Amino acid sequence: MSNKYILELSGENIEIAHTEIRYIQNAFKNFEILQESERYILIEGSYNNAMDSAFTNYISRVIDENQDYTNFIENTIPEGFFYVRVSEMPKTETMNVESEIGKNLGGKGRISFKHPDFIIRVIFMDKWYLCQLIYERNKKSFEERRAPMRPFFSPVSLHPKYARYLVNTSGTVPGDTLLDPFCGTGGILIEAAMLGRKLIGNDSSLNMVMGTKLNFKYFGIENYKIYNKDITELSLNYKVDGIVTDMPYGRSSEINNHDIVELYREAFVKFNELLKSGGKCSIIVNNLELLDYAKKYFNIEKTVPVYQHKSLTRQFIILSKIN
Known part of the structure; x- marks a missing residue:
């Protein structure tokens, strides 16, 4: 055969x-x-x-x-x-x-x-x-996990297909640990759970953290760790196998009074600290110039633009840790 x-x-x-x-x-x-x-x-x-x-x-x-x-x-x-x-x-x-x-x-x-x-x-x-x-x-399965179908959601939540793409391009396999440091309503981590990854989430908004827990319960996800920390304060006593996230965007960020440039600079420092040697980050950004703050710690392996509408094309980025 x-x-x-x-x-x-x-x-x-x-x-x-x-x-x-x-x-x-x-x-x-x-x-x-x-x-x-x-x-x-x-x-x-x-x-x-x-x-x-x-x-x-x-x-x-x-x-x-x-x-x-x-x-x-x-x-x-x-x-x-x-x-x-x-x-x-x-x-x-x-x-x-x-x-x-x-x-x-x-x-x-x-x-x-x-x-x-x-x-x-x-x-x-x-x-x-x-x-x-x-x-x-099964074309219906992703639609059943779209943001409006969850108990808690944000209008700007990522479609499950693109969330799954992030997991599949993170260089991880079932049993590996994936971190989403800006997890929002947990959409990416839901797809990671479906693919057998161990989950760590974080968000500086307590409302988002509580909403993610509600969504996990709805989908029967029980084994996870989730933190309510500013990105600069997030600390683990081990290295994660991969990082997947939809980076905050806009002219400025409301996240604990960081402006967007400061947020990205500090985020990539933290990603480098938390990720294992040779590990990958599969992330989404809106502004490619902000990737300059990643280049000290990461190689840019792949950039794929995804058109959203006339004024927005989102960049799907795969980074690999240098050391």
Whole structure:
């Protein structure tokens, strides 16, 4: 049985989708990326951790590959009822190609759209790939964890998909400890809990800390530590494995009377103090100039801009600790 798989990525931000998979691969090292195109990534190895990606819609096991899709034949697929879906073709052509491939695969009397035993996906990258769908992302799950669905929320809360991206690009694996030093309502840490990380949260607002606890209870999250500290006063007796956060932004910050420049300067000093050697910070900033205060302690590995609206593009930044 083939251990090659094709990941089909969502289209809202191609760069962020590719970056997430590369960092998952680097953290777990249980699959190899063989090829990438705009909407697809061909991997070899285990697909299990790729299922935790926020921006992977489908994962399909490669059954056969050929320069001509008409060469796919019946004995390559399992027994049972199925139907065929071809990706990335004009709709009028897709229907004809799907019908032709289904016929060549012995689909007479076996095609079922209502009760299939499996689904065949046919994808073109450098050649045609005949695949069996093995994973489809539950699109409702992220929506069920959006800010308005939580007991306590802020209107500017990060969407769960982007919160999960931060966790997946933090260089951590299940069992590692993640710190969100500006945790707000806890959205990033909720995704971290779903992915098996140990949680440490902090916020200088007692209201936010209490709200985060309420949200954790709602989602059944019990094992965590959370502090109500100014960033300069946050202290731990051990190093964390990764830091994930949506940095405060604006002309000035209301956080304990810090202006925004002072806040960033002190925050990066504290990140360096709390993070293990070689650890990563996956953070969001609005102003790239404020990253100058990180460069003494961190290398900037990756910057991905994410458009929000006409006046706001947020920068998703991955930093790695120098020492």
